[in-house]
Amino acid sequence: MTEEPRLTAQDMIEQLEPALSRRTRIRAVTALPAGVAGAVFVGTLWSSEPGPLPGRTHLAFALFTVFCLAWAVYGGWLLARRVALFATDQVIAAWIGLAASLATTTVVTVVAVQRGTGWGLALAAGSLFVAVALVLTVRAHARRAALLRRMRELTGGEER
């Protein structure tokens, strides 16, 4: 049994780079909330436009919304299938999501109030996003805390 793997550990780590790349993780974590926030914002503007809109304006709003959703789907796909988000990354990503949700909710509610249409719906949808982001943030912190606790148990309290 003299056969050995041809790839060294270092070669393998290099080949795993796409899944571990910081740039890809940042792209994923940025694209998802930015896409969702953009789609919600454009959707709010579209739905709260006063008076009947010309066909070309409807088309422009629809294209903007699809564009934003495409970025959101791309970010979601990266997170689900391509990159590994470890516990610390998840905490950072959750806070980015929470900040994006709060900012989007505030902006769309202000826009809706100024236009005097559909502010209740905007606030309800925004609150839902904030609630989901909040749950994800709490879960990410709990997961990281549990891992840190386990690490301390395994090292007899030597680690931070």
Place this chain on the structure above:
Amino acid sequence: MTDELLVVRAQLGERAALAELLARWRTPVWTYVRRMLDADRADDVTQEIWLSVVRGLPRLKDPGRFAPWLFTIARRSVTDRLRGEYAQAGERSGVGEVVVEDPAEAMVDRAVLVSVLSALPVPEREILVLFYLEDLPVEVCADICRVPAGTVKSRLNRARRLLREHLEEKGYRP
């Protein structure tokens, strides 16, 4: 440093811990894959396994059970490549095989084992590799192969019998 500690550190995002984990398990994983597949496919499949491991590691619930989880992923990748052979073996293997203590166990020598492994049907080869080459307990083998421990024992039993037949054909006597 234990595997569990390395896994916990890797799950927290420490690249050095992930590299150490990979360095530690690179050869065992490759050995399993190589015993199940030809040399041409072994490197590709091993790489595919590690990619799945890296992507799945943040979701691993119990870091203490890294080895069974790792070999479950490895087995899934190997199974995908051997789907046809597994199907044939499934049709061939009988039910209700009796588990008995086998004297052939004593004569199993790793080097000889490796030389005749490729002649065995996939389910038996897989169990022999996990049990003898990877030194995993029956319960862990059962977990990895998603079969009851009794089935692992019966497959081991059948594998030893087949192995003995092959060894005797090659003129090897205990």
